[in-house]
Amino acid sequence: xxxxxxxxxxxxxxxxxxxxxxxxxxxxxxxxxxxxxxxxxxxxxxxxxxxxxxxxxxxxxxxxxxxxxxxxxxxxxxxxxxxxxxxxxxxxxxxxxxxxxxxxxxxxxx
Amino acid sequence: xxxxxxxxxxxxxxxxxxxxxxxxxxxxxxxxxxxxxxxxxxxxxxxxxxxxxxxxxxxxxxxxxxxxxxxxxxxxxxxxxxxxxxxxxxxxxxxxxxxxxxxxxxxxxxxxxxxxxxxxxxxxxxxxxxxxxxxxxxxxxxxxxxxxxxxxxxxxxxxxxxxxxxxxxxxxxxxxxxxxxxxxxxxxxxxxxxxxxxxxxxxxxxxxxxxxxxxxxxxxxxxxxxxx
Numbered sequence: 001x002x003x004x005x006x007x008x009x010x011x012x013x014x015x016x017x018x019x020x021x022x023x024x025x026x027x028x029x030x031x032x033x034x035x036x037x038x039x040x041x042x043x044x045x046x047x048x049x050x051x052x053x054x055x056x057x058x059x060x061x062x063x064x065x066x067x068x069x070x071x072x073x074x075x076x077x078x079x080x081x082x083x084x085x086x087x088x089x090x091x092x093x094x095x096x097x098x099x100x101x102x103x104x105x106x107x108x109x110x
Numbered sequence: 111x112x113x114x115x116x117x118x119x120x121x122x123x124x125x126x127x128x129x130x131x132x133x134x135x136x137x138x139x140x141x142x143x144x145x146x147x148x149x150x151x152x153x154x155x156x157x158x159x160x161x162x163x164x165x166x167x168x169x170x171x172x173x174x175x176x177x178x179x180x181x182x183x184x185x186x187x188x189x190x191x192x193x194x195x196x197x198x199x200x201x202x203x204x205x206x207x208x209x210x211x212x213x214x215x216x217x218x219x220x221x222x223x224x225x226x227x228x229x230x231x232x233x234x235x236x237x238x239x240x241x242x243x244x245x246x247x248x249x250x251x252x253x254x255x256x257x258x259x260x261x262x263x264x265x266x267x268x269x270x271x272x273x274x275x276x277x278x279x280x281x282x283x284x285x286x287x288x289x290x291x292x293x294x295x296x297x298x299x300x301x302x303x304x305x306x307x308x309x310x311x312x313x314x315x316x317x318x319x320x321x322x323x324x325x326x327x328x329x330x331x332x333x334x335x336x337x338x
Contacts, residue, residue, distance in 0.1 A: 052158050063234040075238055075286040080272050
């Protein structure tokens with residue numbers, strides 16, 4: 001099977017905001033399926049909290065990742081034990097995408 | 111077959127081979143935290159703190175049944191809990207429930223547990239995380255009635271395996287494609303193989319047995335490594 005083409009640093013930079021927004025929306029949609037009332041709190045409070053992001057929720061983003069960058073989510077990118085927040089999960093995923101799917105700037109310039 | 115160990119809530123149940131499980135809704139457990147747990151939980155968001163304290167208290171209830179004194183359960187560098195000497199313990203959360211399983215380490219060198227929260231994993235995600243053979247295996251064992259349930263169960267089993275092997279190997283990087291469920295040597299459990307080459311992983315993973323239990327309406331898989 002042919003290896004997926006890497007994004008150039010410029011291509012990634014141009015698309016990072018779009019990728020971040022799409023992954024965040026997809027993740028929040030997944031979490032809404034299993035959101036629970038904040039125990040003992042006023043549900044209209046600003047302290048409303050989404051549940052911690054578990055590894056299964058991130059695994060379900062694979063089709064979204066494929067649509068965005070042309071390759072599936074690699075299981076090794078998923079942090080075992082989950083994430084403390086949506087932001088934590090998204091930033092970790094973006095770091096994995098930058099590391100694995102974006103060409104090294106030096107190699108890209110050569 | 112599970113054996114209830116007490117009346118009342120939350121349920122305390124004896125699973126196979128002397129493993130004790132405490133499982134219930136997060137709201138059924140005390141908020142109480144002890145010692146180092148308090149400092150660690152101070153930076154947590156409200157619902158994460160609630161889940162954290164429920165897990166700690168579920169573990170303490172099960173440990174008390176095995177005659178362990180109440181104690182703080184600190185956090186290790188990888189987020190792993192520090193269990194009292196002589197105990198093998200594992201905790202799992204879903205959005206609404208928590209489960210802790212406990213055994214004497216003289217009987218189980220390590221344990222891992224995962225609650226199946228029943229959210230469909232989906233065929234696309236499952237394709238990267240498990241093989242069709244594993245899905246067929248859990249169905250043949252009678253652990254799942256359909257493909258969706260089987261996908262969830264294989265995912266859950268691998269999460270339990272990751273937790274179970276970590277205290278012995280230190281490998282936090284074990285991945286879904288690195289381990290495979292296999293037919294067990296005895297009825298009622300499955301074995302595990304690994305494609306990794308590290309000797310400590312081959313040794314630990316090769317000794318893992320995976321079990322599946324239902325307590326009330328909750329499905330869980332758990333993994334055990336017996337003492338060498």
